[in-house]
Amino acid sequence: MSNDSFSLTWKDGHLWFQGPNDMEAKKAKALFARPISGWGEEVSILDHHEQSELLWIESLKELSSDLQQTLKIALEKRYGIFQISKIIQSEVNFGNRIVEVETQQGRRVMNVVSAWKNVINQKDGSVIIRDAVGNRYRIPNPQNMDLHSQALFNSTF
């Protein structure tokens, strides 16, 4: 679908998709196809109710800047993943890794169990962490954290 054959708008906390031929605007949702292994790459626009795909986007770059902007807002609202900038302290109690972190969104404490499957190293060097209740955290690059955080990261996970 070419850029001018559809439109995306952000309204009332939702993404709205309008297809070609004056199709009625549909409430939609934008989803990364691979939120863990391919963060920021392919995006699928789904019909909010029908769950059927309205549009497949290989890369945000193929969209016009207006569309990119709208989609970025929608994705930011959906993928509010906590970006860890610093590990403040950690302790392991009975297999529970209780880690206090400073994130770009504020300070959080997470409990990580079964680190071998919930701490996922990415090809780009980043690390995705899922805590016990399903909150997601991302460390863009553990090596770029301060030495104290790096030491805690290595001893905890």
Add this chain to the structure above:
Amino acid sequence: MSPNPFQTPLPKELLQQVGDSSVIISISSDLNTNLEVGCPHLCLTEKKLFILENQNVSSFYLSDIKEATVVELYGQSRIDLLLSEGNHPLVNFSRSLTPEFATVARAINNQIKGEAVEFPEYDGGANCSTCGSPLSQRGANCHRCLSRWEVLKNFFPFINPHRLKLALIIGCTLLAVACQMIPPLLERQLIDELLTQYHDDGFDNNLAFHTLCWICLGMILSHIGFSIFNGLANINNSWLSDRVIADLRARLHEKLQQVSMSYHNRHESGQLIGRVMNDTQELRHFLIEGVPFLLVNTLSFFAIGGVLFYISPFLALLAFGPVPLLFFGGAYFWKKLIPIFHQRGSKIGALHSVVGETINGIRPIKAATRQSSRQQQFVGVNQGYFDISFKLNRTFIGFFEMMGVVMGLSVALVWAMGSHSMIMGTRDISLGDLTAFVHLVALFHGPIKWFAAITNWMTHSMASAERLLHILEQKDEADFDAGVIPQNREGDLKFCDVRFSYEKGKEVLKGIDLTIKKGTMVGLVGKSGAGKSTIINLISRFHEPDAGHIEVEGHQLQDLNLNWWRENLGIVMQEPFLFQGTLLENIAYCKPNASFEEIVKAAKAAHAHDFIIDQEDGYDSLVGDGGLKLSGGEKQRIAIARAILHDPPFLILDEATSAVDSQTESKIQASIGELVKGRTTIAIAHRLATLRNAQRLIVIEDGKIVEEGPHDELIKMEGGHFKTLVDLQTKNNQISSETMELGNV
């Protein structure tokens, strides 16, 4: 007990706005609109809804709200309000608060409709009410607040029945230690009274010979005594250790059958097997080689230490020199080793998981020729385990070698200072004192080494104890023996506004109202993911509804005796599981005392008899590993025979004929027709035509009942949900048969 999150105090900004209105819910969130950490506050009153964020209060009249919905986002969620002018995002919250805000959304909707607001029993939340730490699962014990002693205490009941044996071990060990202490003291007497005195005037040879005989006899008896008591202690210890571990394994096996299905859904089988097999062994070290010897070694430490001080306080101080070093060193290492032990536990979990998956998935692995990549994956995980194990052992070896050096130095120091004192005559020490002292110091190092080694066991065992406790502390699915056993067998099965979600906030069943009359059969129809299997899971009581209830025989299902209910409920699963054993045992699984005649009758009714009798060992043919390999259809017929023999008043057929060909299915349908007579039956079938026997069909879509009625009525409803499904299936069948015909051409 955690404070009620739905009744938190109102912030002062809201107090004024709310005024005298009665507050139904007052709750704080943990994320603001920009998805930053914050604490917006929501308040629901009888007529209005308030939200406070960044000092700003917004309010909505409930009459303006059409619906409140929970929108699942990535790693967090949001409540949206549907207003007449459109959608309004109300409040964001992290996954830690999803169940609470799912209740809030439901409460808002109930209040809009004028219905009573129901609060489910609060599970304690995602954080510890004492220290505030996030928990491993909602309502679980806080492992941060739990002391290590408390953890170990959970395992003492396994030793408790064998107290006498334990006392015997402790007694024998103490006697063995006492026997070990005798020879150095006799040596002291031998040296001081005989060997250094024989050239003195007035030395009585007869008396000396007499004393020598007693000393030698004492030495011989103490060595024999040591061997006897030590041997007895070891034999009994070996028995006790194996007994306790066997009991613990049995308890874990029992517990794994008692915990809820959701626990099994959350944990991989490989991990659980690893815990039952490996962690019990690790714990054995501490329970058997640790706990009983704590007393023995503490007593030995003080007894030998006392004798050392008695012989020479000065030399005893030298012998005690390494003690603080070893204790502080041990504490330091303990702190350093715990994370490594957990990392190792994690690596073992990963190893088990990969091996388990390889074995279970060997067919697709071979079919896709993925053996080498699978091997690479294993080698990677295996290497991780190797690295961490080596790191651990290297640290330990370093510690023990350092300890050896410190102890060797202390012995050398005792020799040096003792000899110097003796030669210079500065202290009253004899050669016998010194020799006995050195031997006793060697014995004294035994408990010290043990105290240092106990850190190893404790660290090992703590990591294992934690993992085992995680299983043992799980709530049982229910008390199987408690609950009502209905006397009146009305036989109706009712769903009353049943709501359910596997993940809180994502409702799978959205208010199911359904009555199934005694002895009738209903078919559940709908697309994949509509909620059909969830209904079956709730009837089977594998899960409990979030709201509403299920009624059986006039009682709420949750009040019924679970053993009674499961005995009265027959289930034929889509993928029947056959246990290792004979075909006969598998058919009689739910009725082990059934006669052979009854078993054959059931097998015939299920059209299984013909293929069974055709086997070399007939009904005695083994199935499972190393036994008979049955096709999917044959397995299903065995499962149907099992259900026929079980003869329950309530029956669930969950895609019971999905794995059989059309010809076999038509035969089985006839026997199912017989089977369901007089039973309250709920059936799910992918092939809609197979539900013709059902008196009523219930069409489920998106967790709601959208259509119901007899097959013949629904099929005539043009544009109806059932008719659409049937048309779609007929079309698909036509396409596949045309494709097959083309293939044959």
